[in-house]
Amino acid sequence: DTGVSQDPRHKITKRGQNVTFRCDPISEHNRLYWYRQTLGQGPEFLTYFQNEAQLEKSRLLSDRFSAERPKGSFSTLEIQRTEQGDSAMYLCASSLGLQEQFFGPGTRLTVL
């Protein structure tokens, strides 16, 4: 399967814990995006990378959130000191330049 993959698919954590999600993009894609989706809403942009450079961060991305894309391949999204409001589906997408974005299956986070 050469699509976008995300790990884990589901994560349940207690408030205050740190969590880290991983995204593996389509191999030839140079852009990688993170979005967050809550129930009944469309996905909202969080941040994106072109190769290893993080080019834009949404105001939704508080100081507790950090994303990396070392070597321009896979990316990680870390949330520190999780809060109940962080419960959502975290979606990763990749693209070649400004072309079509392809999404992974998402990581569903539940903060108790």
Add this chain to the structure above:
Amino acid sequence: KQEVTQIPAALSVPEGENLVLNCSFTDSAIYNLQWFRQDPGKGLTSLLLIQSSQREQTSGRLNASLDKSSGRSTLYIAASQPGDSATYLCAATGANSKLTFGKGITLSVRP
């Protein structure tokens, strides 16, 4: 700031009906527009992408149109089937490549 609207939020139709899903956006300076399908609890599947210079795109029973001047796009589904039941989202791509999504239309096709 780009805003994307999809109305209605939900739609129920009998099998075999042709239907149109609407999407409107406020900023016509888009790079392209994508339509996605999302099944419950799943990720997004890209259906069609229309470049800003194009008027429409077709894939099988799906046809998407784009009118930048009026800020509208439509997704036409021909001969709907129960397997088409899902949430359909449209998203506008700005020059920074960020997708701005609507809230989606939840479609139910009754057998």
